[in-house]
Amino acid sequence: MQLLVIKNRVLFCFLMLIACGSKSKNDIAANNEVVNNIKENKTIVVGANRTSEYLSLLKGKRVGIVANQTSVIFKSTDSIFEVDPETNKPILYETQEVYTHLVDSLLDHNVNIKKVFSPEHGFRGKADAGELVKDGIDTKTGLPILSLHGKHKKPSKTQLENLDIMIFDIQDVGVRFYTYISTLHYVMEACAEQNIPLLILDRPNPNGNYVDGPVLEKEHSSFLGMHPIPLVHGMTIGEYAKMINGEGWLNNALKCDIITVELLNYTHNSTYSLPIRPSPNLPNDQSITLYPSLGLFEGTNVNAGRGTEYQFQRYGAPFLDQNHYEFNYTPIPNFGSKYPKHQDKICYGVDLSNIEAKRQFTLKYILDAYHNATDKSKVFNMSNFTTHAGTAELQQQIESGLSETEIRLTWKEELSNFKKIRATYLLYD
Known part of the structure; x- marks a missing residue:
């Protein structure tokens, strides 16, 4: 496989000369669109x-x-292209x-x-x-x-x-x-x-x-x-x-x-892929998208992927029902976690690394873990779930069997009030 590393500021015709030799106007237009798309996706200026x-x-x-x-x-931005051996055209491989x-x-x-x-x-x-x-x-x-x-x-x-x-x-x-x-x-x-x-x-x-x-x-x-x-x-x-x-x-x-x-070309609906880990256990976009939901496990006795290469992209514990879950993993010390929860023990749970993660917060993962714990007393046997949740009520609601819909209703008024306050401080649409 032949790879070409091209900086976005380099003229596209230079890429074409290196990779393809003489090409038709249609070929140049098609590949130019790829490069232009790269530029358009990098328009946010920090x-x-x-x-x-x-x-x-x-x-x-x-x-x-x-x-x-x-x-x-x-x-x-360096654009790395793979040259298609059949067409001899450059195909975008990745950007760095x-x-x-x-x-x-x-x-x-x-x-x-x-x-x-x-x-x-x-x-x-x-x-x-x-x-x-x-x-x-x-x-x-x-x-x-x-x-x-x-x-x-x-x-x-x-x-x-x-x-x-x-x-x-x-x-x-x-x-x-x-x-x-x-x-x-x-x-x-x-x-x-x-x-x-x-x-x-x-x-x-x-x-x-x-x-x-x-x-x-x-x-x-x-x-x-x-x-x-x-x-x-x-x-x-x-x-x-x-x-x-x-x-x-x-x-x-x-x-x-x-x-x-201020940022240029940013709105609150912009998607932004972080090129650098913001911390050791947020390695990619998937983990960052899931972090609001899976981060609540940090205040429980359930492992959220620390001690693996899929931090905040899975969850599990030895006390979750192995008959209910097909997936399991074993946390070990690594770059992101020297002493992960349930180190060297088999954790039964869910792998989320390949799902299409939505940019939203949900309680379904923590509710799933609690409902399928063989010993529910082990889920919240840590002192800091309330400090993560910001309220003692959430644990009580989960333990009492309320659904996510029912729990969300208890936030509605406070969320509405916060959104009004937040609107007065926004710098971006």
């Missing part, structure tokens, strides 16, 4: 790429940055993003970055969920790395005292218990207390097309959910920062001076 909008704001400033492995500037880390790019522009703050999973995104992320030094740049996960989730006054401006650039996935929005809260609060402006480089929300799930109750707030929002909030980081300010959620109702570099 905030970090809009350097003309923010580099002047950093000139002569001492800069801190909250970043991880997703904080990148995209350079180009070419990018540079934002920190590296800013240093190349002589921006005076003083320190990097890293969220859950660390600056390079390799730490396990909930694992303590320690302070350190970035081996590539020599910059100090200060952890915002563990005991010190909020930048201290000492850490901020020699900074003139902070940057926040992290890819989120739009789920309340995905802790990057909690990190955003603490960063905004610390900046507000020290009168330091916060520059937000916005990125798409891959689950931004809907709002759903139970609304967090104040008594169940934690780092897994700090604000009275639904499980799926349908906002970008830039929009969510506006809401934090507008709703007075910062300590003493402080307001953070935020400057948001």
Whole structure:
């Protein structure tokens, strides 16, 4: 198989000369359509790429940055074509993003970055969920790395005292218990207390097309959910920062001076394929789409694919009925999970890796697991299901045998109220 790697900015006729030699006008038009489609699918421009909008704001400033492995500037898209041996025509094989880390790019522009703050999973995104992320030094740049996960989730006054401006650039996935929005809260609060402006480089929300799930109750707030929002909030980081300010959620109702570099060509109905894992256990679009629903298993004793290469694309446990399920798997330690639930034990359950996952939240998977547990007392024998759900009521509803339709009715009024509030903070249609 002959593969050709072509950058989208290269003229299509160059591709044709390499791959096919002399071709008819129809052949050129057909293949040109393939390349144009690639371009059209990559029209969303992330905030970090809009350097003309923010580099002047950093000139002569001492800069801190909250970043991880997703904080990148995209350079180009490489299109990999396979040459059909029968027709000798190039056929699109796959596309790959070419990018540079934002920190590296800013240093190349002589921006005076003083320190990097890293969220859950660390600056390079390799730490396990909930694992303590320690302070350190970035081996590539020599910059100090200060952890915002563990005991010190909020930048201290000492850490901020020699900074003139902070940057926040992290890819989120739009789920309340995905802790990057909690990190955003603490960063905004610390900046507000020290009168330091916060520059937000916005990125798409891959689950931004809907709002759903139970609304967090104040008594169940934690780092897994700090604000009275639904499980799926349908906002970008830039929009969510506006809401934090507008709703007075910062300590003493402080307001953070935020400057948001907005996305281009993005709407809440846009589909966006994340080119970089936002965390170790969200490896692909399928897992990110299913994460709002399967993420609830994190607060149960059911494994949601950690310890496999199909994280958040399957679920199972040794106590689920093996006579009911045809599928099983055995979690083992891996890149995404050093100590997965039910390590080295056969888990019976469901494989979702090949279904056509819809961009929506559903309770059907957790209801299925509970109904088919041979010992139902084992499902919720962990202390943090309520912190994931944001309410103690959901577990009670599941255990009492309510259907998904019946449970959803109990969210209806609060969801409707949130959607009205959310509408006042949206930056995009």
